[in-house]
Amino acid sequence: MKSAVTISLVTEAAGGPFVFWHDLEAGMRQAAELGFDAVEIFAPAPEVLNDPVIGSLLTKYKLRLAAVGTGAGWVKHKLALTSPDAAIRAKARDFIRDIVNAGGRYGAPAIIGSMQGRWADTIDKPTALKLLGESLIELGDAASKHGVPLIYEPLNRYETNLITTMADGVSYLQSLGTSNVKLLADLFHMNIEEVNVADGLRAGGAFISHVHFVDSNRRAVGSGHTDFAPIMQALRDIGYSGYFSAECFAYPDSFEAARLTIEGFRRLTK
Ligand code: LER
Ligand code: MN
Numbered sequence: 001m002k003s004a005v006t007i008s009l010v011t012e013a014a015g016g017p018f019v020f021w022h023d024l025e026a027g028m029r030q031a032a033e034l035g036f037d038a039v040e041i042f043a044p045a046p047e048v049l050n051d052p053v054i055g056s057l058l059t060k061y062k063l064r065l066a067a068v069g070t071g072a073g074w075v076k077h078k079l080a081l082t083s084p085d086a087a088i089r090a091k092a093r094d095f096i097r098d099i100v101n102a103g104g105r106y107g108a109p110a111i112i113g114s115m116q117g118r119w120a121d122t123i124d125k126p127t128a129l130k131l132l133g134e135s136l137i138e139l140g141d142a143a144s145k146h147g148v149p150l151i152y153e154p155l156n157r158y159e160t161n162l163i164t165t166m167a168d169g170v171s172y173l174q175s176l177g178t179s180n181v182k183l184l185a186d187l188f189h190m191n192i193e194e195v196n197v198a199d200g201l202r203a204g205g206a207f208i209s210h211v212h213f214v215d216s217n218r219r220a221v222g223s224g225h226t227d228f229a230p231i232m233q234a235l236r237d238i239g240y241s242g243y244f245s246a247e248c249f250a251y252p253d254s255f256e257a258a259r260l261t262i263e264g265f266r267r268l269t270k
Pocket of ligand 1: 016071111113114153155159186212247
């Protein structure tokens, strides 16, 4: 089991659920000091990830790149893979493909969360799921060229109305017939949507390839009311060996959120 911590470089996302903010090197330095294995970067544009400074800093601080987020396409440009507008969908795919390729060179998969969008009056649910599926297949194929999966993240009902549980995520990915798209289990979303988080993880099973490691209130692990023992047991039972990536608020501040997370990670994985 491997630890990771999020770094957001997206100004518009300020106040969102990320641990380190705005300063890539400061985030990596603190991640390394605390003993994290990796960082997960939420970048404003693919170009930022293509900057060779990313590789230099990963080497300098002996960190891996766990994953790269794509949500800036939504936050900054209102792009979504299920937009009723074909031109916007095409731009969304281009934005994500560039991030898939940028992360891929470091062996890091890209995450599709808010870029999935939602169904609405202008686009019905079956159509939205069909459009999303076509993009997931195409982007999963792009990711396979780097030997990494594409990671699809079910979100809670306030952020999407497409897929909100692990079981539905598995059925959906199976219906697409692609083998390179996996699921992200975000314990915050699961706390809202699953009947039981541990059972949800078991339902996700081998499809789960990334975990957003966070407590019930989206603060660092140990700061809310999540019972982590059955969750860790479920992850062991399904043979999960990926990252536990801290996607939580910088509460009470970034360093403390990171410190609480790595302590929780060590306590729960020993
Ligand atoms: C992204 O990983 C996520 O969990 C979303 O809720 C971000 O808003
Ligand atoms: Mn998440």
